Amino acid sequence: MKDVAENSELLTDALAGLRAPQKILSPKWFYDRRGSELFERITELPEYYPTRTEAAILRANADRLADLVPPAGALVELGSGASVKTRTLLSAGEHFGAYVPIDISEDFLLATAEDLRVRYPDLAVHPVVADFTGPIMLPKVVGETPKVGFFPGSTIGNLDPSQAVALLTRARAWPGVEGFILGADLVKPVSDLIAAYDDAAGVTAAFNINVLNRLNDETHADFDLSAFRHEARWLENPARIEMHLVSTRAQTVDLGDARITFAEGESIHTESCRKYTAETLADMAARAGWSVAETLTDPETRFAVAILRPV
Known part of the structure; x- marks a missing residue:
């Protein structure tokens, strides 16, 4: 058997x-x-440019991006992994009230959350074990808290177009959501x-x-x-x-x-x-109830960090 x-x-x-x-x-x-x-x-x-390119964009714009989160507000990250790039925003966001990392890998997520609690003792860290491609139940403690979504790494590009729009649509429906920071890889030489x-x-x-x-x-x-x-x-x-x-x-x-x-x-x-262009990125956001308020890129325009606002 x-x-x-x-x-x-x-x-x-x-x-x-x-x-x-x-x-x-x-x-x-x-x-x-x-x-x-x-x-x-x-x-x-060395070949994998997206991470270091996006990380440089985040470092160069850390204060600008952290300020998108209101005082005592929450940063909610989809597919958080080791939260490496997120620490740039957490360090700049001393006014954050909470960080909600969401990841499907429970052991990895919980270990990362514990490390973050040590590094940022004044920050409430509320990990959620979930598959971000489906509905997510946010912790009740941040239910009505003003919040900003964070989805770095161009993981949005791993989803088919309908899944990507559905994900952004669900995030648009979060209570108190005021913005969304989205990493997107751009079209470049094959x-x-x-x-x-x-x-x-x-x-x-x-x-x-x-x-x-x-x-x-x-x-x-x-x-x-x-x-x-x-x-x-x-x-x-x-x-x-x-x-x-x-x-x-x-x-x-x-x-x-x-x-x-x-x-x-x-x-x-x-x-x-x-891989996206400015036009395809804006179209995807619009279909999910967002507008692209600003697009931050590296000097070679290899990668984009888009700031989305609800419409």
């Missing part, structure tokens, strides 16, 4: 995605503890984009393939990790990078009570990373 999966939600989602004509796995499953640690390593790679998602050290490849390792650990699947390779692809229309795990041979994988077959060269689409 096959072992019962330890993560039934992951198993259900994976079975649905891997039975589709184009096999898919949701990028939300990247972020177990090892996946979160690997992503933090990715952000330090060679720069491909390198950012297929680094020479292979860290992104390890991050991508870790989702199969997670399936093995948490659903008792039997993926042979050596039989898949990482691949980054650029699609001109829509403007996005896709990450795939490509089967290097014909094979069959046991997953739950199913057998998933792969042809040689068949791929699992694990992530899409949309």
Whole structure:
């Protein structure tokens, strides 16, 4: 008798995605503890410009951005991870009343929250374990508190257009919301984009393939990790990078009570990373009930931090 999966939600989602004509796995499953640690390593790679570019924008505009949060207000971050870039705003926002980090990786989130409480003893830190692609119940203690959303890292580009609009629409409905700080990667030369998602050290490849390792650990699947390779692809229309795990041979994988077959060269689409222009960014915001009040960029216009206001 096959072992019962330890993560039934992951198993259900994976079975649905891997039975589709184009096999898919949701990028939300990247972020177990090892996946979160690997992503933090990715952000330090020389090829991965988004993190350091956005961090420079945040540092250069820290006071301006922190001032968006009213006195005793709350900063609410979606997909907070290790809250590394957020510390720039927390350090500038001595007037903040609360910080609400939201992340799907519970162990990683709670450890980060505890570290922040030590670093910022006057700040109330209220972590929420949740998937930001769905409805989120904010802590009651910040229910009516004036608040500003924070979604850095161009993670918005990992969502399909309807999901991105839905996320921003839900944030627009938060009680007391006064603004939203959104990181968005911009369209640029394809060679720069491909390198950012297929680094020479292979860290992104390890991050991508870790989702199969997670399936093995948490659903008792039997993926042979050596039989898949990482691949980054650029699609001109829509403007996005896709990450795939490509089967290097014909094979069959046991997953739950199913057998998933792969042809040689068949791929699992694990992530899409949309790149924006000023026009597509403004259109997305408008469809969710926001206007782009200001756009902060680096000198080379590689990345944008957009300040959204409710309309």
